[in-house]
Amino acid sequence: xxxxxxxxxxxxxxxxxxxxxxxxxxxxxxxxxxxxxxxxxxxxxxxxxxxxxxxxxxxxxxxxxxxxxxxxxxxxxxxxxxxxxxxxxxxxxxxxxxxxxxxxxxxxxxxxxxxxxxxxxxxxxxxxxxxxxxxxxxxxxxxxxxxxxxxxxxxxxxxxxxxxxxxxxxxxxxxxxxxxxxxxxxxxxxxxxxxxxxxxxxxxxxxxxxxxxxxxxxxxxxxxxxxxxxxxxxxxxxxxxxxxxxxxxxxxxxxxxxxxxxxxxxxxxxxxxxxxxxxxxxxxxxxxxxxxxxxxxxxxxxxxxxxxxxxxxxxxxxxxxxxxxxxxxxxxxxxx
Numbered sequence: 299x300x301x302x303x304x305x306x307x308x309x310x311x312x313x314x315x316x317x318x319x320x321x322x323x324x325x326x327x328x329x330x331x332x333x334x335x336x337x338x339x340x341x342x343x344x345x346x347x348x349x350x351x352x353x354x355x356x357x358x359x360x361x362x363x364x365x366x367x368x369x370x371x372x373x374x375x376x377x378x379x380x381x382x383x384x385x386x387x388x389x390x391x392x393x394x395x396x397x398x399x400x401x402x403x404x405x406x407x408x409x410x411x412x413x414x415x416x417x418x419x420x421x422x423x424x425x426x427x428x429x430x431x432x433x434x435x436x437x438x439x440x441x442x443x444x445x446x447x448x449x450x451x452x453x454x455x456x457x458x459x460x461x462x463x464x465x466x467x468x469x470x471x472x473x474x475x476x477x478x479x480x481x482x483x484x485x486x487x488x489x490x491x492x493x494x495x496x497x498x499x500x501x502x503x504x505x506x507x508x509x510x511x512x513x514x515x516x517x518x519x520x521x522x523x524x525x526x527x528x529x530x531x532x533x534x535x536x537x538x539x540x541x542x543x544x545x546x547x548x549x550x551x552x553x554x555x556x557x558x559x560x561x562x563x564x565x566x567x568x569x570x571x572x573x574x575x576x577x578x579x580x581x582x583x584x585x586x587x588x589x590x591x592x593x594x595x596x597x598x599x600x601x602x603x604x605x606x607x608x609x610x611x612x613x614x615x616x617x618x619x620x621x622x623x624x625x626x627x628x629x630x631x632x633x634x
Contacts, residue, residue, distance in 0.1 A: 299370030301363050302384035303333030306342060308504060311387050313346050313353065321393035328353045329370045333361035362627070364470040364478040371464055380458045386412065386503045396458035399496045406463050406491035409454035410499030411444040417507030425594035426512050427505045428587055434579045435602060437537035440495050449495045452534055453483035456501075463491065471529065475627040476522040484530045509597060513605040518627060520609025524617050525625060542614075544572065545607030576600060 302309060309330075316328055330343045332355055340355070347353045356373060358366045371379055378397055382388065392410070399408045414430045416423040429435035436442050441454055456479075467485045470478045483493055506512045520541065527533050551565030576599045584592025616624035 299329040299331060299367065299374060299379065300382045300384055301331045301333070301358070301366030301370070302335070302339060303358075303361060304335045304337040304339055305384040306335075306338040308384050308386075309339050309342050312382070312384055313343070315387040315389075316382070316393075317350065318390055319388065319393045320390045321397070323350075323352055325376075326352045326393070327375055329356055329373060330354070331356045331358045331366035331370050333358040333366060360472075362472065362475045364472045364474055367478070368469045368472065371461075371469060374461070377461050378458060379461055379464075381456045383456055383503065386501045388501045389499075392499055392501060395499045396496070399494065399499070400458050400460065403448070403492075403494055403496075405494045406486055407454070407457040407459040408494045408496050409441065409457040410496055410501060411441050412501045412503040413444075414442065414505050415502050417504050420507070421588075421590035421594040422509060422598070423505070423507045424587055425583070425591045425598045426507070426509075428583045428591060429595055429598045429602060430505050432579060432583065434575060435599060437535070437540075444500070445495050446497050448497065451493050451495045452487060453480045454493055454495060455479050457493070467491070473529075473625070474522055474526060475625065476518045477526045480534060481526045481529055484534065488530075509601050512598065513601045516602050516606040517609035520606035520611075521613040521616075522625060523610050524613040528617060539610070541603045541607035542610035543607075544568070545604055546611060572600075 300312065305312075313328070313330075316326075317323075319326075328350075330347075330353065332340055332343060334357070343353070343355050347355055354373075356369050358369060367381065370381075378400065380393065380396065396408055396410065399405070414427045416427040431442055433443065440449055440451055463486065467482070467489050471481050472478075474481055486493060506515060523533075523538050527538075533539055547568050548565065551561045551568065554561035555565055576596060579599065580592045580595040583595045612624060616622070
């Protein structure tokens with residue numbers, strides 16, 4: 299199943315990569331769950347559906363990712379369900395190998411790593427792709443960093459699931475327009491299930507092309523993290539709160555600086571340390587990708603971290619103020 303909305307630039311390569319998989323087509327069912335696209339995406343998918351009987355289009359009137367996923371799950375006929383992203387393309391072995399890993403290991407769901415590709419050839423797009431594959435940019439997310447061995451993990455953004463898993467732990471939480479995969483994964487682990495990141499299955503994910511798009515995406519990721527934490531009763535990993543702690547510390551020291559000398563010193567230390575780390579990591583990326591990418595990366599790192607941190611803080615404040623309307627993202631694009 300593929301949740302999507304307004305993905306005219308990406309939906310054709312995605313469908314071509316699925317059709318090029320070496321898994322028997324007679325055993326494939328491709329459900330593209332469209333959130334009322336108005337950019338031509340729907341026409342492209344409809345054309346594929348006319349030519350290939352295994353491809354079907356479903357309407358997603360709510361235009362949110364979890365609703366799209368739940369529609370796909372309830373309409374799917376197979377015993378194994380696989381989620382795919384509209385911003386990615388998949389190698390020929392993707393479907394067959396994930397199904398094999400699922401059956402061979404007995405895990406509840408499995409997934410592979412991805413290679414992050416730039417949306418175009420500009421220095422900014424190349425820097426965004428590089429930062430999203432760098433530990434200082436995204437922490438220790440193994441699916442972004444890759445693996446050479448089977449790893450038991452706490453969450454995966456896309457996966458190959460047994461249908462019975464949804465019967466056991468429920469569907470995706472439709473309150474969570476973002477981060478729904480994390481909350482679902484927690485329920486799987488809490489129920490005694492296993493989630494495996496497996497080697498040798500690597501998809502290619504196209505990152506956002508502009509700082510504005512990147513900032514909006516990570517702001518939304520941060521926004522929903524407190525709601526996820528509330529639902530599961532804890533923060534899953536320390537990296538989720540670090541950007542918010544950084545933004546909050548800078549904000550508090552700036553507010554206190556006119557009256558408290560220690561706040562001025564602390565602010566300089568915090569910001570100076572962050573800028574130094576950003577500079578070192580940008581230079582390191584420059585060695586591999588060139589000076590223009592390094593300069594762009596020096597802006598990409600803070601956009602990613604600050605937008606995520608601000609989103610997290612707003613989400614936490616919305617929960618304290620009981621302002622659930624802050625989490626309504628029904629008009630935004632579905633894919634990552």
